[in-house]
Amino acid sequence: MIDQLEKIEGLQIVAPSLDTGRELLTEDALEFVAALHRKFNNRRKELLEKRKQVQESIDNGKMLSFLPETENIRNSDWTVAPIPEDLQDRRTEITGPVDRKMVINALNSGAKVFMADFEDANSPTWENCINGQINLYDANRRQVDFTADSGKEYKLKEDPAVLKVRPRGWHLTEKHIKIDGEEVSASLFDFGIYFFHNAKELLSRGSGPYFYLPKLESHLEAKLWNDVFVMAQNYLEIPQGSIKATVLIETISAAFEMEEIIYALKEHMAGLNAGRWDYIFSIIKKFKTNPDFIMPDRSQVTMTTPFMAAYAEQLVKACHKRGAHAIGGMSAFIPSKNEEVNKQAFKKVKQDKKREASIGYDGTWVAHPLLVPVAMEEFNNVLSEGKVNQKDDLREQVEFKADNLLQIEIEGGKITEAGFRNNINVAILYIESWLNGVGAAALYNLMEDAATAEISRAQIWQWLHTGGLKFANGNPIDFQIYEHFLNEERKAIEEMLGEERVASGNLNKAVRVFDNLVKSQEFLPFLTLLAYEYLD
Numbered sequence: 001m002i003d004q005l006e007k008i009e010g011l012q013i014v015a016p017s018l019d020t021g022r023e024l025l026t027e028d029a030l031e032f033v034a035a036l037h038r039k040f041n042n043r044r045k046e047l048l049e050k051r052k053q054v055q056e057s058i059d060n061g062k063m064l065s066f067l068p069e070t071e072n073i074r075n076s077d078w079t080v081a082p083i084p085e086d087l088q089d090r091r092t093e094i095t096g097p098v099d100r101k102m103v104i105n106a107l108n109s110g111a112k113v114f115m116a117d118f119e120d121a122n123s124p125t126w127e128n129c130i131n132g133q134i135n136l137y138d139a140n141r142r143q144v145d146f147t148a149d150s151g152k153e154y155k156l157k158e159d160p161a162v163l164k165v166r167p168r169g170w171h172l173t174e175k176h177i178k179i180d181g182e183e184v185s186a187s188l189f190d191f192g193i194y195f196f197h198n199a200k201e202l203l204s205r206g207s208g209p210y211f212y213l214p215k216l217e218s219h220l221e222a223k224l225w226n227d228v229f230v231m232a233q234n235y236l237e238i239p240q241g242s243i244k245a246t247v248l249i250e251t252i253s254a255a256f257e258m259e260e261i262i263y264a265l266k267e268h269m270a271g272l273n274a275g276r277w278d279y280i281f282s283i284i285k286k287f288k289t290n291p292d293f294i295m296p297d298r299s300q301v302t303m304t305t306p307f308m309a310a311y312a313e314q315l316v317k318a319c320h321k322r323g324a325h326a327i328g329g330m331s332a333f334i335p336s337k338n339e340e341v342n343k344q345a346f347k348k349v350k351q352d353k354k355r356e357a358s359i360g361y362d363g364t365w366v367a368h369p370l371l372v373p374v375a376m377e378e379f380n381n382v383l384s385e386g387k388v389n390q391k392d393d394l395r396e397q398v399e400f401k402a403d404n405l406l407q408i409e410i411e412g413g414k415i416t417e418a419g420f421r422n423n424i425n426v427a428i429l430y431i432e433s434w435l436n437g438v439g440a441a442a443l444y445n446l447m448e449d450a451a452t453a454e455i456s457r458a459q460i461w462q463w464l465h466t467g468g469l470k471f472a473n474g475n476p477i478d479f480q481i482y483e484h485f486l487n488e489e490r491k492a493i494e495e496m497l498g499e500e501r502v503a504s505g506n507l508n509k510a511v512r513v514f515d516n517l518v519k520s521q522e523f524l525p526f527l528t529l530l531a532y533e534y535l536d
């Protein structure tokens, strides 16, 4: 196999091991990935450059707004292509990493859809990415099973959730595969391998190749995905429109282009999802030290704060106007063994799902199998007999208004020393976990992943680099206090992790990554880009 792979002109695999994944890294699959890369990688890089230009113009005082040049898209009549039967009812979707046991648990959870995640919930080690592909390949053929070290056996039940796959975002590369000397786009690699091996199989089973698209910043990036889909469907000679995608609206710039994004993908569009955590991160990242955009403690930014509520409402309107589904986001509260904490978590998730259902969402995300019935119940309550979504609710009462998205005011919002310390602690613990190959973690009774950790590190950067900010108790926020808290939190983390885990070295690396991120004069766009340099 290795000999064969080396025969593909221009393709080089620099993976730590090819023992796993050989069956998927076939010559024809890799040729497909190489073809995608050669056709689309330059455009991907140009669009990443364009992100930098948008950032520069915001830095120079230009405010985001709805685009004048695409007004006709917003003002004309059109709808998305028909959405397949198995994507009509999405009232509860579970998400999770592509780990084999979790894939089985998620598919068996009773949720309508499972989003298998190569992005926020995944640490992109070579093993995780390749084993993830194998797990999904097996899941689609109903041959995924697993025996835990404890002897517990896992098998797929009848009628599992419909599978959707979230490839990594446009900003990432897969460093283990080089094409013509360049690292392959991680999006094209994850998409390409999955699509190549599973599209026909899924169509033959009455389903299809379904995707979630993360971290888009503009409709031009959606157009790039659309062109990838067109080429991929031609390549496998399957009907155009077989692929269906749900786009995460999780950047502030994408919130100004929701209809344009739906339009760009309208032949392949299944809906939009309100990716709240990356969205908060994006607001901090885009407006940096602008005094009108300083956020208080992370715990005070909720879906009921006005700018988040406006984003959530406008998303439903954009979708329903165009016949697409609107899917709610992830509450970070997760079940706990502590009875009181557990009770509160269920209460919080219930409130969150009730609110989403009441503003017209067609379904939502949950982080854990035990939360499936909670979300299900709230959506069942708004879906009367025979109704599977709320797309007929056109949200006439909602207005698309830039000001509502941009007024980042939180009544009673405060930056506290506890919030500052918590951000340091959680971001370092998460990066340490990520470097250990675990991309989603339960920390202090909350789900943490790449998006939530980004908020923590971005807040520390914002609070330090704005200059002159004070804690609620009047103490100044500066680098001196940061160093002091960092030392204390590091000691607390060492105690929590124990000697053996600390000795493995990843805590040191995590602290280094975190410290570089928050001290860098320039705001580094993604923590995973820096941390990837330290990953195997």
Ligand SMILES: CC(=O)SCCNC(=O)CCNC(=O)[C@H](O)C(C)(C)COP(=O)(O)OP(=O)(O)OC[C@H]1O[C@@H](n2cnc3c(N)ncnc32)[C@H](O)[C@@H]1OP(=O)(O)O
Binding pocket: 094, 095, 096, 097, 101, 102, 103, 105, 106, 117, 120, 121, 277, 278, 330, 334, 335, 366, 367, 368, 369, 440, 441, 442, 446, 447, 448, 449, 451, 452
């Ligand atoms: C911002 C965003 O992008 S949100 C989307 C991305 N993030 C995610 O998808 C996070 C999804 N959730 C998770 O990964 C997990 O729930 C965690 C890491 C937060 C907590 O996991 P754990 O600590 O294992 O939870 P817990 O011990 O309660 O798990 C109990 C059982 O449920 C399973 N489980 C928990 N969450 C999930 C899930 N999302 N999917 C499938 N199975 C799950 C566990 O594997 C375990 O199975 P077992 O009893 O067979 O061993």
Ligand SMILES: O=CC(=O)O
Binding pocket: 120, 248, 250, 274, 275, 276, 277, 278, 279, 329, 330, 451
């Ligand atoms: O991907 C989801 C998010 O909230 O970020």
Ligand SMILES: [Mg+2]
Binding pocket: 120, 214, 215, 248, 250, 275, 277, 278, 451
């Ligand atoms: Mg996200």
